[in-house]
Amino acid sequence: xxxxxxxxxxxxxxxxxxxxxxxxxxxxxxxxxxxxxxxxxxxxxxxxxxxxxxxxxxxxxxxxxxxxxxxxxxxxxxxxxxxxxxxxxxxxxxxxxxxxxxxxxxxxxxxxxxxxxxxxxxxxxxxxxxxxxxxxxxxxxxxxxxxxxxxxxxxxxxxxxxxxxxxxxxxxxxxxxxxxxxxxxxxxxxxxxxxxxxxxxxxxxxxxxxxxxxxxxxxxxxxxxxxxxxxxxxxxxxxxxxxxxxxxxxxxxxxxxxxxxxxxxxxxxxxxxxxxxxxxxxxxxxxxxxxxxxxxxxxxxxxxxxxxxxxxxxxxxxxxxxxxxxxxxxxxxxxxxxxxxxxxxxxxxxxxxxxxxxxxxxxxxxxxxxxxxxxxxxxxxxxxxxxxxxxxxxxxxxxxxxxxxxxxxxxxxxxxxxxxxxxxxxxxxxxxxxxxxxxxxxxxxxxxxxxxxxxxxxxxxxxxxxxxxxxxxxxxxxxxxxxxxxxxxxxxxxxxxxxxxxxxxxxxxxx
Numbered sequence: 356x357x358x359x360x361x362x363x364x365x366x367x368x369x370x371x372x373x374x375x376x377x378x379x380x381x382x383x384x385x386x387x388x389x390x391x392x393x394x395x396x397x398x399x400x401x402x403x404x405x406x407x408x409x410x411x412x413x414x415x416x417x418x419x420x421x422x423x424x425x426x427x428x429x430x431x432x433x434x435x436x437x438x439x440x441x442x443x444x445x446x447x448x449x450x451x452x453x454x455x456x457x458x459x460x461x462x463x464x465x466x467x468x469x470x471x472x473x474x475x476x477x478x479x480x481x482x483x484x485x486x487x488x489x490x491x492x493x494x495x496x497x498x499x500x501x502x503x504x505x506x507x508x509x510x511x512x513x514x515x516x517x518x519x520x521x522x523x524x525x526x527x528x529x530x531x532x533x534x535x536x537x538x539x540x541x542x543x544x545x546x547x548x549x550x551x552x553x554x555x556x557x558x559x560x561x562x563x564x565x566x567x568x569x570x571x572x573x574x575x576x577x578x579x580x581x582x583x584x585x586x587x588x589x590x591x592x593x594x595x596x597x598x599x600x601x602x603x604x605x606x607x608x609x610x611x612x613x614x615x616x617x618x619x620x621x622x623x624x625x626x627x628x629x630x631x632x633x634x635x636x637x638x639x640x641x642x643x644x645x646x647x648x649x650x651x652x653x654x655x656x657x658x659x660x661x662x663x664x665x666x667x668x669x670x671x672x673x674x675x676x677x678x679x680x681x682x683x684x685x686x687x688x689x690x691x692x693x694x695x696x697x698x699x700x701x702x703x704x705x706x707x708x709x710x711x712x713x714x715x716x717x718x719x720x721x722x723x724x725x726x727x728x729x730x731x732x733x734x735x736x737x738x739x740x741x742x743x744x745x746x747x748x749x750x751x752x753x754x755x756x757x758x759x760x761x762x763x764x765x766x767x768x769x770x771x772x773x774x775x776x777x778x779x780x781x782x783x784x785x786x787x788x789x790x791x792x793x794x795x796x797x798x799x800x801x802x803x804x805x806x807x808x809x810x811x812x813x814x815x816x817x818x819x820x821x822x823x824x825x826x827x828x829x830x831x832x833x834x835x836x837x838x839x840x841x842x843x844x845x846x847x848x849x850x851x852x853x854x855x856x857x858x859x860x861x862x863x864x865x866x
Contacts, residue, residue, distance in 0.1 A: 391497060392468030396813060397461045397866070399495035401469045404430035405814055406500075407847065408472055409830055410456035410864030411821070416440075416449040423455030425474055426861070427500055428847050428854060435853050436500055438474065438493060443501060446491065446508050447479065454478045459866040462533035464541050465504070465567055469495030472866075473543050475528025481512050481521050488527030490545050492569075509545070509564065509571065516571050517562055524549040524557070532598040532605065536628040537676070540566055544605060546595030552577060552588045559594030561607050563635055565628075572634050574607070576624075580631065585624045585640025589613060597683075599662035603627065604638070604678040604703055608659030614644050614652040621658030623682065625703055638707040641682065649699060649714050650687065657686040663736035663811075665752050665778065667702065676705040679712070679778050681754050683733030689716055689726050696732030698756055700778060713782060717758075721783025723774065723839055724761070731760040737811035738778060741835055752778035753835045755816050757806030761790065763799035771805035773818055775837065789833060793840045795820065797827040810865035815844060819862025830862040 392401035399406045407430070412423040416439055427436040440447035440455050449455070458475030465471065472495070477488040489510035496503030511521045530546035548559040552575055560575035576586040576594055586592070586609060597608030605626050612622035622642035626635045643650040643658055650656075661683030668675040680701045687697040700713035717726040726732065735757030742751040759771040772790030776782045791799040800823045808819025808830075815832040822828075831843035850856035 392495065394463075394468040395470075397470050398430075399427060399470050399472065399500040400429055400433070401495065401497040402431065402433065404433075405812065406430050406470070407817070407830070408459050408461065408866045409819070409847065409862055410459050411858050411861045412454035412457040412863060413860040415859060419449045419451050421452045421454055421859075422449035423453055423457065423476065425456040425459065425472070426854065427472075429499070432853075435855065437855060438501065440476075445493070445501065445506055447476075447489075450480060452478050453480075456864060458528055458531040459864050460531035460533035460543060461866050462535065462541055462543065464492050464507075464543065464569070465494065466541060469497070471495050472500060473531050473533055473545075475531050475545065477526035477529040481510060484521045485523045486549070487511065487521045487523065487525050488529065488547070490528045490531070490543075492543070507569065509562070509569075516569070518571070518573060519550070522551060527562075530596060530598045532600040534600055535602060537602040538628070540628070542600070542628065543569075544598050544600060544607075546598055546607070548593040548596035550575070550595070555588050555590045555592075557591045557593060557611070558588045559592050559596065559609065561595040561598065570633070574626075574634070576609070578634070580634035580636065582637045584637045586612065586622060591619070597623075597659055597662045599664035599680065601664050601666045601678045603666065603676055603705075604664065604680075605635070606641075606662050606664060606680055608662050608682075610657045610660040612642065612658075614642050617652045617654045617656070619654060619686070620652035620656050621660065621684070623659040623662065625680065625709070627707065638703070639709050641701070641709075647709065648711055650684070650697070653688065655686045655694075656684050658682060658684045660685050661733060661736040661757075663738035663754060665738045665740045667740075667752070678703045679738070679752060681736050681738055681778070683736045683756070685731040685734040687716070687733075689718060692726050693728045694760070695726035695728060695730050696734065696758070698733040698736065698754070700754070712779075715756075715776060715782040719782050721781070722776070722786055723788035724758075724772070727762065729760045730758050732756060732758045732774075734759050735806055735809050737809050737816070739811040739813060739835065741813055754778045755809055755811065757809050759804035759807040761806070763790065763792070766801070767799040768801045770799040770801070770803045770823075771807065773806045773809060773816070775816065775835065787837050787839045787841065789818070789837065789840065791820075791823075791827070794833070794837070794842060795831060796829070796843070796846065797824070800824050800827070803827065808863040808865055817865040818843075819865045821860035821863040825858075828858055828861045830865050
């Protein structure tokens with residue numbers, strides 16, 4: 356449980372991005388699919404080959420800036436599809452600043468064996484309500500994504516699926532995580548970090564959408580659901596700004612959480628999918644004021660700005676019922692090095708107990724690179740268990756850490772990079788570092804912020820390069836066992852391989 360300070364907080368750990376103003380052409384295509392659906396991870400068209408969803412939330416559609424789009428690249432060279440609001444049955448219309456595709460999650464919502472795509476548009480205006488936000492679930496089928504069932508919409512608009520009033524700045528769909536519980540039920544969790552609760556502006560909440568029928572319940576820090584949700588509702592908590600999940604657990608981040616006299620120190624809460632009266636149950640709270648958690652709560656730490664989670668099966672266990680949770684603290688100061696950043700890893704047991712298993716930063720033993728002011732180590736996280744059914748997760752769980760503020764000399768500020776480390780054991784035992792000019796194709800340039808758009812699959816680590824020189828915009832896939840400076844095994848680039856040319860921030864989200 357957090358120790359709290361009451362009062363308005365007016366600043367947060369954020370990374371501000373500029374629109375680059377490149378105008379794409381809105382197109383759509385449908386892939387050929389095999390009969391039936393395969394059940395393969397991220398297979399939208401049922402042919403047994405993994406597909407890739409790439410968000411460009413800053414894309415200009417026609418003459419509409421920052422309307423956003425999502426590009427689907429079908430595996431096996433079977434074409435592409437662009438999801439644009441108002442085109443091909445996708446609800447809505449492209450409006451300035453919608454940022455459609457700001458968040459993405461892949462899961463099988465209807466359990467038909469074809470993967471489905473959840474798309475967050477947190478800055479969507481609903482009627483005259485600015486930045487209310489909404490979510491679309493776009494269904495896969497043997498004929499491709501969005502070629503079967505109609506798109507399902509979730510919003511807080513009157514007569515829609517989510518309770519509560521539609522309010523300006525709610526940001527529904529800011530963060531998404533999805534999957535299937537250990538009991539086999541599909542779930543989607545969406546963050547609404549701008550939700551006001553009573554007089555508490557931007558307190559935030561999350562909506563838990565579960566089952567094929569997509570029943571919706573809302574979770575906030577004032578919800579008592581069998582067990583009390585950790586924390587107290589206050590302004591600027593941003594509860595729901597980050598999310599992560601496994602079949603057994605899920606975590607909700609509140610990076611704006613004030614702890615004691617430390618504004619924006621950050622915190623989080625862990626839940627189990629087991630339900631009481633229709634609500635998943637809270638297990639525990641997270642914050643650096645707890646004795647079992649390393650570090651000290653400090654202003655602007657932004658603990659839980661990013662979260663990543665994988666199932667964990669320890670040696671001797673007969674099933675995978677535990678989880679490993681990585682928490683990004685990009686505003687962590689290391690001695691006098693401001694905003695260098697750190698990542699903390701925790702083990703969540705079947706019984707719901709918590710233990711910290713790792714603290715890692717760029718000063719940790721044998722870890723590549725070194726901590727510098729403004730690195731924002733841990734601003735983005737993704738994790739994977741490359742062999743989920745292995746008898747032990749010790750050698751198969753990997754974590755990728757985005758470091759978008761990393762500099763390459765005085766002439767290339769914020770070029771960024773990505774660390775890949777083991778989730779079990781010493782972080783420096785088998786870590787790797789990739790960055791522009793050091794594994795990521797292209798020369799280092801100011802403002803590339805590599806590590807801002809990363810995604811995880813059993814097939815590899817996806818590193819988006821949405822910023823910096825337009826010619827370097829791409830999504831590169833690396834082996835999880837890549838060595839420092841190693842080359843990608845696949846590159847997806849606008850204007851090549853059937854991917855439509857023209858982008859603004861292609862790869863800022865990858866799933």
